[in-house]
Amino acid sequence: METISFARGVPAPELLPIEELADCAKAAIERDGATALLYGHTLGYQPLREWIGERHGVDPARVVVTNGSLQAFHFVLSAFAGAGRVIVERPTYDRPRKILSGFDEVALDDDGLDVDELERLLDGGERPAFLYTIPTFQNPAGVTLSEERRRRLAELSGARSLRILEDDPYGLVRFEGEPLPTLFELEGGRNVMYGSSFSKTIAPGLRVGYVIVPDEIAAGLEDIVASTYITPVLVTQATVLEFLRRGLLEPNLERAGGLLRERRDAMFEALERELGGRARWSHPEGGYFLWLELPEGTDATELLGRATAAGVTFVPGSDFGGEPGSARLAFSFASPAEIDEGVSRLAELVPAAAAVKLP
Known part of the structure; x- marks a missing residue:
């Protein structure tokens, strides 16, 4: 029996623009290999910094291009070493939780971070x-901070001199609904x-x-990055x-978005069929994940052990x-047919008499 993974928060191979990237890599080396294949600017490939700066309407000197966004989190954390604890959402991306030695938490609900x-x-x-x-299609919950809360949070940032690191890897991966302004745009x-x-x-492999x-902060990061x-x-x-x-x-976003929406809808349909009335789940309009609240008394860690044996992971x-x-549950990696089968396998392990406690 082949294992079906709802654990992997990565795109399936069929979502990757492999041929296009192969052409782009060849062209990039032919065009500027003497720069791209040597040591370069500490804060990133200068033409890309300029492209990002233009897209966001900022001086490229403020742009730090890194080996993935988690590396950027590390650098920002280093820049603020000794400046106090970090506040995170509850729940939040597990890697910052592992990195931070101490942190405070603020709860999420269906409208994102509880600003109150x-x-x-x-x-x-x-x-x-x-x-x-992570205000948009949050990892892990899949929820999005409402526009009203975004505006309140941007105002609070100014009134309290509150620094905010807005992590937005999923903002463009929207396949339903209207885009919302970023905190960065609202606060300036x-x-x-x-x-x-x-x-x-x-x-992701890039x-x-x-x-x-x-x-x-950009000036201070140069030494941190170089080291x-x-x-x-x-x-x-x-x-x-x-x-x-x-x-x-x-x-690429349009093509991938269509495939992701199909997979998300397959997960919605399977969850409703198999766990409707017994569990609750978030309803993301984009991104890779949804958040599942299992019936009261269910231990998800214990369930994972049995689910793995049954050929499904989360x-x-x-x-x-x-x-x-x-x-x-990640819907980005498995096919719609695999999602349907995986949810069926998972639901068989959830006690039939149990029901989630609704708010």
Whole structure:
């Protein structure tokens, strides 16, 4: 029996623009190999920094291109060393939770970060280094911060001089609904730092992410970056730039979005058929994941052991700081048929008499 993975938050191979990237890599080396194959600017391939700066309306000097967005998080964290604890969402991406030695948490609901709870935390005297948030198609919950809350959070950032690191790798992976303004756009980039990645919009193996920071932080990051790897992988950054210059990003997003929507809908349909009335789940309009709240009394970690034996895997919500009865299901990797079968296998292991406690 072949294992069906709802654990892998990565695109399936058929979502990757392999032929286009092969052409772009060849063209990038032929065009600028003397730069891309040598040590270069510490903060990234300069033409790509300029492209990103133009896209976001900022000075390229504020753009730091890194080997993936997690590397950008590391660098920002290093820049704020000793400046206080970091506030994160509950649940949140597991890697920052593993990296941070200590952090405070603010709950999520269907409309994203609870801004009221954040304000109470700040009223209590908390002076964080920064708030780390994934406002759009959040990993792991799949929820999106509402526009009303975005505006409140942007205002709060200014009023409290609250630094925010907005992590936005999924913002362009929208296949339903209307785009929302980023916190960075609403606040003007004074206190909000903006991070993103080409892992979810082009291919994760390229390892190209970036962060936009204030000038003074960018200057301080040069030593941190140089001490980490001297220079990032410029040849993949040059490949990404060639892909962007050829206008391939939007067609790729449209093609991938159609496939992802089909997979998400397959998961919705299977969950409703197999667990309707017994469980709850988020309803993302994009991204790679949804959040599953299992029936009361279910231990997702224990369930994972039995599910793995039955040929289906997922990530327990407790890995992200969630409740014991929660789980993250990725719909990006498995085919619709595999999703249907995988949910059926999983549902067979959930106690039939149990029901989720509705709010």
